[in-house]
Amino acid sequence: MSAETPPHRFAWPFDGQPYRFFTNVEPAGAEVRTAGGSWGATVFQADEAYPEVIAERREILRRRPRAAAALPHMHAAEWDALTWVFERFAAEHPRVATADLTDPSRVRWRNTVTGSELDLTQDGTAHPLAVAAHEVAEDLFLLDLRDGALRLDAVAATFVASWSSTFSLGMSFSDLHGPIPRLHGSGMVARTERFLRALQPGEVVRRLNWSMQPTGDLDASVDARHTWPGEDDLRRRVVADPGTLRLRIEIQHLTALPATGAILFTIATQLTPLARLVTVPEWRDQLELVLSELPEDMAAYKSFADVREPVLAYLSSRSAS
Amino acid sequence: MTTYRVAGRRSGGPGVLELTLVPDDGAQPAPYVPGSHLPVRAGGVVNAYSLLDDGCRPSAYRIGVRRGCPGGGSAWLHDNARTGTTLVAGPPRSAFAPVLSARSHLLLGAGIGVTPLLSHLRAARRWGRQVELVVGSGAGRDVFASELDDLAPPRTTRVVGRAALRAAVREALSRQPIGTHAYACGPDGFAAEVRSAAADLAWPAGRLHIEHFDAPQLDAGDPFTAELGDTGRELHVPAGTSLLHALDAAGVRLDRMCERGVCGRCEVGVRSGDIRHRDLVLGPADRARGDVMLACVSRGSTTLRLEVP
Numbered sequence: 149m150s151a152e153t154p155p156h157r158f159a160w161p162f163d164g165q166p167y168r169f170f171t172n173v174e175p176a177g178a179e180v181r182t183a184g185g186s187w188g189a190t191v192f193q194a195d196e197a198y199p200e201v202i203a204e205r206r207e208i209l210r211r212r213p214r215a216a217a218a219l220p221h222m223h224a225a226e227w228d229a230l231t232w233v234f235e236r237f238a239a240e241h242p243r244v245a246t247a248d249l250t251d252p253s254r255v256r257w258r259n260t261v262t263g264s265e266l267d268l269t270q271d272g273t274a275h276p277l278a279v280a281a282h283e284v285a286e287d288l289f290l291l292d293l294r295d296g297a298l299r300l301d302a303v304a305a306t307f308v309a310s311w312s313s314t315f316s317l318g319m320s321f322s323d324l325h326g327p328i329p330r331l332h333g334s335g336m337v338a339r340t341e342r343f344l345r346a347l348q349p350g351e352v353v354r355r356l357n358w359s360m361q362p363t364g365d366l367d368a369s370v371d372a373r374h375t376w377p378g379e380d381d382l383r384r385r386v387v388a389d390p391g392t393l394r395l396r397i398e399i400q401h402l403t404a405l406p407a408t409g410a411i412l413f414t415i416a417t418q419l420t421p422l423a424r425l426v427t428v429p430e431w432r433d434q435l436e437l438v439l440s441e442l443p444e445d446m447a448a449y450k451s452f453a454d455v456r457e458p459v460l461a462y463l464s465s466r467s468a469s
Numbered sequence: 470m471t472t473y474r475v476a477g478r479r480s481g482g483p484g485v486l487e488l489t490l491v492p493d494d495g496a497q498p499a500p501y502v503p504g505s506h507l508p509v510r511a512g513g514v515v516n517a518y519s520l521l522d523d524g525c526r527p528s529a530y531r532i533g534v535r536r537g538c539p540g541g542g543s544a545w546l547h548d549n550a551r552t553g554t555t556l557v558a559g560p561p562r563s564a565f566a567p568v569l570s571a572r573s574h575l576l577l578g579a580g581i582g583v584t585p586l587l588s589h590l591r592a593a594r595r596w597g598r599q600v601e602l603v604v605g606s607g608a609g610r611d612v613f614a615s616e617l618d619d620l621a622p623p624r625t626t627r628v629v630g631r632a633a634l635r636a637a638v639r640e641a642l643s644r645q646p647i648g649t650h651a652y653a654c655g656p657d658g659f660a661a662e663v664r665s666a667a668a669d670l671a672w673p674a675g676r677l678h679i680e681h682f683d684a685p686q687l688d689a690g691d692p693f694t695a696e697l698g699d700t701g702r703e704l705h706v707p708a709g710t711s712l713l714h715a716l717d718a719a720g721v722r723l724d725r726m727c728e729r730g731v732c733g734r735c736e737v738g739v740r741s742g743d744i745r746h747r748d749l750v751l752g753p754a755d756r757a758r759g760d761v762m763l764a765c766v767s768r769g770s771t772t773l774r775l776e777v778p
Contacts, residue, residue, distance in 0.1 A: 219570070222569065252525050348561065407503075407525045407592070
């Protein structure tokens with residue numbers, strides 16, 4: 149499925165500077181103007197693609213139930229997350245959903261788009277995080293402080309990029325970031341973990357992440373890759389028409405949940421082909437600068453090292469100057 | 470920092486004052502994790518007071534204040550806090566939270582140290598956690614007795630006097646199921662006793678959580694050297710000067726509030742060096758990793774390489 153994000157809502161991640169990893173965290177909720185439009189007014193997305201994305205989310209959860217999984221001690225944190233997600237979503241999108249949380253151990257939820265009418269109790273809800281994931285377009289993750297480290301102890305995620313949230317269940321924050329080049333030894337992982345552990349309830353922060361993807365599939369997880377064409381095939385397609393390569397954006401939000409202190413991490417994914425993005429001249433220029441300059445190991449991590457030349461030639465051919 | 474108004478004042482037992490605080494601007498107070506404390510500025514100093522409820526959608530903050538030495542913030546609150554008095558406080562800070570993965574929770578409290586345990590007990594009731602409680606008080610000096618009557622779990626031991634408490638704590642620590650986390654709050658002497666009993670019984674350090682309510686009296690400390698990040702700049706920190714103030718003098722300003730190791734604002738990353746921790750915020754795992762310190766009170770016992778620009 150391709151739920152393409154139009155430029156006017158696209159969370160453009162570059163600013164005219166070369167790209168390097170940094171801890172690009174800022175308070176959530178402030179709208180950001182871009183050359184193509186704006187983004188960031190809300191934590192949860194309920195745009196024109198929302199019904200389609202929810203349908204795909206539910207289909208994947210049905211087909212692959214382990215996409216939602218939690219360690220047994222996480223029930224309280226999952227319930228904490230469910231109530232936070234429903235309350236925030238309903239406050240941000242009152243015409244889509246309403247949430248009644250008068251009694252903290254009970255939630256009544258009505259979603260006019262999905263048609264859900266839920267009356268949930270804290271003790272009677274088996275997998276609260278999975279229930280929440282059925283109603284929102286974001287992937288949901290819970291990090292818990294266990295044995296001295298933050299660990300990924302619950303997931304409900306169907307749209308992750310090039311990793312497996314199921315495989316990663318229970319991993320420490322530091323191990324989760326193991327595959328990222330140039331990160332270890334920089335102190336950045338430890339610094340970020342400290343930052344997350346110092347988050348207090350009520351604070352919501354966000355950051356953007358980006359990568360490149362040859363297809364329009366939201367589900368780019370390792371768990372789904374066997375259904376994709378082979379790597380050579382995908383590469384040939386991009387070389388033949390580099391405008392089909394997608395820029396994949398993750399809008400990530402983080403908060404400490406009020407009743408348990410567990411960290412809720414949400415990812416909203418946006419995918420848009422380069423052909424649409426380059427219609428914004430400033431974006432074309434910035435993309436060319438970033439892609440031409442990025443060191444090889446980071447280009448490989450961002451999934452475009454083997455198509456860099458044809459993509460740069462394409463961007464150059466679209467230059468106004 | 471937020472301005473709060475005292476909305477209620479009543480006795481929490483002999484020498485103990487219970488204050489109910491609401492944001493002065495009429496806003497809903499932020500939720501807090503059970504076991505959190507509120508840094509309150511009173512009489513010119515900042516003290517951390519445990520919050521008494523479970524923190525879920527609070528309509529107000531309740532704190533318990535024991536009258537401390539004359540001239541201190543707690544004595545000031547006893548003498549001056551009336552309904553309508555305004556106070557300035559930082560946001561609640563969680564440094565003594567129930568561990569979600571614990572099989573069972575053992576709560577140990579002495580005197581006013583029962584206050585964060587009341588918060589834990591409310592949360593334990595809400596989530597159906599297995600919990601055992603051991604509390605002690607001086608003769609006739611029960612603190613928050615009626616709330617304890619209401620919240621006490623089936624396994625509760627309440628004793629009078631230090632010796633009886635010491636014995637009850639040791640006995641309880643000796644027979645907990647594997648996977649239990651213990652949480653102790655009380656004066657420094659009590660914390661030391663719990664630590665020593667737990668060590669005798671081979672408790673893993675990461676399963677023992679201690680909340681102090683007296684800020685320790687700090688000595689001037691020894692001089693040490695701090696290196697600033699990648700800059701190669703070296704900073705001499707003399708005895709009697711905090712790292713925080715030495716950094717100020719060098720033009721590096723860290724966030725801060727209490728400047729006595731209770732609020733956690735001036736946390737700074739440490740790349741290498743041995744730290745002499747003297748704060749009440751960092752847990753045993755943070756201390757074991759040794760990659761973070763609070764610049765207002767903690768010092769280096771060797772040269773410290775700091776993560777600051």
